Amino acid sequence: MAPSGLMTILAVDDEANSRKLLKLLLEREGFRVITAANGEEALILAKVEQPQVILLDVMMPKLNGYDALRRLREDQDTAAIPVIMVTAKGTEHDIAASFRLGAAFHIEKPYETKDLLQKIQVALRLREQPPQT
Amino acid sequence: MTNDRVKVLLIEDSPEDAHVMQDALAAASEPQFEVTWANRLSLGLEQLRGGGMDVILTDLDLPDSRGLNTLAAIRAQTDRHPIVVLTSSDNDQLAIQAVQQGAQDYLVKGYVQVYPSLLLRAMGYAIERNRMAQREKELTGAVAAAALAEGQRAAELDRAYQELKQTQALLVQAEKMAAVGQLASGIAHEVKNPLNIILQSINYLEPELKPEQAQQQEILNVMREAVTAANTIIRGLLDFSKPTPLELKPAPLRGVIEASLVLVRKELDARGIRLAHEIPADLPPVLLDENQMKQVFLNLFLNAIHAMPQGGQLTVRAAVQDLAKPGDGVGKRASDVFRIGDRAVACEVADTGTGIPKELLPKVFTPFFTTKAPGEGVGLGLSITKTLIDGHRGLIQIASEEGRGTTVTLLLRLAPAGGR
Ligand SMILES: Nc1ncnc2c1ncn2[C@@H]1O[C@H](COP(=O)(O)OP(=O)(O)OP(=O)(O)O)[C@@H](O)[C@H]1O
Numbered sequence: 073m074a075p076s077g078l079m080t081i082l083a084v085d086d087e088a089n090s091r092k093l094l095k096l097l098l099e100r101e102g103f104r105v106i107t108a109a110n111g112e113e114a115l116i117l118a119k120v121e122q123p124q125v126i127l128l129d130v131m132m133p134k135l136n137g138y139d140a141l142r143r144l145r146e147d148q149d150t151a152a153i154p155v156i157m158v159t160a161k162g163t164e165h166d167i168a169a170s171f172r173l174g175a176a177f178h179i180e181k182p183y184e185t186k187d188l189l190q191k192i193q194v195a196l197r198l199r200e201q202p203p204q205t
Numbered sequence: 206m207t208n209d210r211v212k213v214l215l216i217e218d219s220p221e222d223a224h225v226m227q228d229a230l231a232a233a234s235e236p237q238f239e240v241t242w243a244n245r246l247s248l249g250l251e252q253l254r255g256g257g258m259d260v261i262l263t264d265l266d267l268p269d270s271r272g273l274n275t276l277a278a279i280r281a282q283t284d285r286h287p288i289v290v291l292t293s294s295d296n297d298q299l300a301i302q303a304v305q306q307g308a309q310d311y312l313v314k315g316y317v318q319v320y321p322s323l324l325l326r327a328m329g330y331a332i333e334r335n336r337m338a339q340r341e342k343e344l345t346g347a348v349a350a351a352a353l354a355e356g357q358r359a360a361e362l363d364r365a366y367q368e369l370k371q372t373q374a375l376l377v378q379a380e381k382m383a384a385v386g387q388l389a390s391g392i393a394h395e396v397k398n399p400l401n402i403i404l405q406s407i408n409y410l411e412p413e414l415k416p417e418q419a420q421q422q423e424i425l426n427v428m429r430e431a432v433t434a435a436n437t438i439i440r441g442l443l444d445f446s447k448p449t450p451l452e453l454k455p456a457p458l459r460g461v462i463e464a465s466l467v468l469v470r471k472e473l474d475a476r477g478i479r480l481a482h483e484i485p486a487d488l489p490p491v492l493l494d495e496n497q498m499k500q501v502f503l504n505l506f507l508n509a510i511h512a513m514p515q516g517g518q519l520t521v522r523a524a525v526q527d528l529a530k531p532g533d534g535v536g537k538r539a540s541d542v543f544r545i546g547d548r549a550v551a552c553e554v555a556d557t558g559t560g561i562p563k564e565l566l567p568k569v570f571t572p573f574f575t576t577k578a579p580g581e582g583v584g585l586g587l588s589i590t591k592t593l594i595d596g597h598r599g600l601i602q603i604a605s606e607e608g609r610g611t612t613v614t615l616l617l618r619l620a621p622a623g624g625r
Pocket residue numbers: 504508509512556558559560561569570574575576577581582583584585586587588611
């Protein structure tokens with residue numbers, strides 16, 4: 073858990089400018105933001121930092137977003153962290169893949185920040201009261 | 206073909222999964238599917254021997270057969286039917302092997318539940334791909350047979366060979382279109398990321414503005430509009446790479462043509478191009494998708510205008526035509542779009558422009574073939590136009606003489622008489 077009860081968000085995107093903006097935007101909303109540039113880094117940070125929500129890009133070097141999502145789900149330490157896919161991919165196929173692998177939401181780039189914030193809020197609540205399945 | 210129901214043999218042991226497939230297929234209207242369900246391989250093969258099936262949709266793991274053996278057993282009995290394989294997991298390796306060993310396509314069951322349209326699309330592709338492959342096989346067979354019967358069969362041989370080449374050309378063209386689609390979606394993703402960075406930057410700056418900074422707000426609005434506009438184009442490119450559902454309705458051709466002319470009126474006037482518009486008011490309605498057909502005419506008009514920088518005449522003509530003798534795409538062959546005796550509307554778009562050199566004429570429908578400077582044309586106009594006309598089960602031909610001008614002729618289907 074982050075210091076002084078701040079909610080931590082892990083933002084994963086291979087594009088440095090994307091990471092920089094996500095950090096600025098989310099910090100302004102009062103979140104603590106940590107970033108990773110690929111799937112591998114994301115797995116390590118998720119395990120160590122235990123963020124409340126993970127934002128995951130799909131097309132990244134090393135380990136892509138879908139594979140990272142699968143691995144996050146397999147690891148007991150990270151399985152319960154809600155993941156929002158944030159990606160340029162937006163076909164039926166892509167969206168189906170996100171949900172099948174257990175993402176909470178799929179957001180297609182470009183998007184308006186308020187949509188993302190809304191989904192983050194819902195994801196945080198999902199974590200507190202996971203849906204019955 | 207459109208009225209015929211497609212007969213699907215569904216081999217699937219799980220009643221729940223079979224239901225999902227049946228529901229998804231039942232939702233289709235064009236074409237309609239008729240499903241015969243077998244819950245084990247032996248029963249499926251028996252059904253197949255009974256005949257009358259068009260396409261096979263099969264699970265690989267059944268009570269009496271597992272994995273690729275299932276596919277092999279079906280292929281051993283028929284090499285004529287397209288097969289779509291169902292897998293329960295996202296086992297890419299198995300799926301790839303299945304396709305290598307003669308399946309036309311594969312689907313992950315979980316997807317179908319969420320997106321029934323995936324199943325319909327896969328069935329359509331499988332049938333189409335199989336049809337082309339069969340056709341090529343038949344024709345290769347025809348070539349061999351003709352070679353045996355010497356002498357007087359030379360003419361037939363030649364015809365079969367021509368057809369073979371034509372079918373191959375179709376396959377090549379289809380492949381090229383697929384390549385364009387891939388390229389387009391690759392580029393699209395590369396562009397969507399920077400667009401998002403711009404949009405996020407706008408989102409960051411907006412709340413930082415003070416109320417009196419109305420001009421700055423205005424500039425951010427303009428930027429947001431630009432992002433939206435660019436994204437619309439990108440989405441269009443992605444849509445182009447996937448089949449768009451066609452909405453064929455009887456409609457007056459004249460209205461569609463006039464709607465497209467409105468869009469180029471300024472260019473026509475600017476270059477002093479005369480417009481001759483010869484479309485009879487009593488032309489019977491044609492079966493068409495209005496939006497797509499507007500795009501067709503827009504592409505043709507723009508090409509004509511580009512070919513007449515110093516002015517000239519653009520002529521648009523349409524008339525009912527009785528197809529009395531065989532020609533390109535008209536005749537008795539299975540690959541022909543129209544039968545002799547069909548009535549169609551022939552529509553010509555003719556210009557008096559630069560024309561197209563003979564040696565370039567065969568290339569104009571190729572994606573990305575262009576003689577225009579970067580920024581003026583990308584070479585997709587005619588290839589998209591051809592795809593759209595094919596979708597209408599119509600024909601497009603182009604004739605040109607260098608220095609004199611170019612005429613594009615479309616043959617379009619008349620709406621069935623008596624329809625409301
Ligand atoms: N009416 C015409 N007169 C002369 N040349 C033509 C005509 N129509 C097509 N062409 C030739 O065919 C080529 C391909 O046409 P097409 O419409 O596919 O692409 P484009 O016009 O070059 O680019 P785009 O349509 O994508 O903007 C053109 O570059 C031109 O050389």
